Amino acid sequence: MTALKIGELAARLDVPAETIRYYEREGLLPQAQRTAGNYRLYDSALIERLTFIRNCRALDMTLNEIRALLVLRDGPDEECGGVNQLLDQHIKHVAERIAELQRLEHQLQLLRSRCSRSATMGHCAILNGLSAGDASIPAMTPSRPGL
Amino acid sequence: MTALKIGELAARLDVPAETIRYYEREGLLPQAQRTAGNYRLYDSALIERLTFIRNCRALDMTLNEIRALLVLRDGPDEECGGVNQLLDQHIKHVAERIAELQRLEHQLQLLRSRCSRSATMGHCAILNGLSAGDASIPAMTPSRPGL
């Protein structure tokens, strides 16, 4: 049961130390125990919790989603139902964002192709296209922070 | 040449008035003319410029990218070269982000499938998976703000 200082934990899990403190401030991690010199100490339970958080972040979940998962995780009975629901929702978000970006990519390529077609013209067809008020450029739904 | 007040412009282009003021503060729009009562007034040149900005935002360009495009647009000779370059770069960003999200979606579906497979187990295989320190979950490259 070797407890780690924040820098050691940071190095082991490849998380900046400031980010670990930030998670504590945000309540994702509990207040860490302290040494006599007021240094934070992390035992294996905390290390696992941070690993969990970082895995979730690597899956692009928001801190709020992670918070919800942690509550389920901390609960006496680990409810698969809630976990599944949250995960399904997140998968849906990601799929939607992909579809949106693919539409976007298509529009960008259309726009890009204008210029090669009009190389002989006196002024840039791309800039003209972007100045137009028509519906050639679809309104994007604002993206969630983080996606 | 009917100049619009900010609220009218906001309604016509479906941009919140606060966002228009924000673009002015950020230097994307010039300081608007004012009425005697200090209300901003927008003529057709400004309306077109805002349309341009919003079209670019709808294509998920950052304000800095838009700033660069506006400089090219404002320049005496409209350089297609710079415009093309910027657009190609942006298309590349979008394509990369799509690829990244697709990898992500795959990982999420893998994780999700764990739970249906382990419905009879006493504890949730998804939560266990997320607590693991192994390489089953790939590190994501941090995403650009806005993408």
Add this chain to the structure above:
DNA sequence: CAACACCTTGTAGTAGGTTTAAGGTCAAGC
């Protein structure tokens, strides 16, 4: 006991806005 790496807290900055507070302006109705 000095140097240096590491830790502490607190504050501010990032992108692209959104929201709120406190107040000024203008047209219409009475």
Add this chain to the structure above:
DNA sequence: GCTTGACCTTAAACCTACTACAAGGTGTTG
């Protein structure tokens, strides 16, 4: 002429998920 209400003004705080900095305390090594 005065009030109501819609609209406008500025400035500042808030959002996500960090990151960076400053000023100072701690701990180890020479």
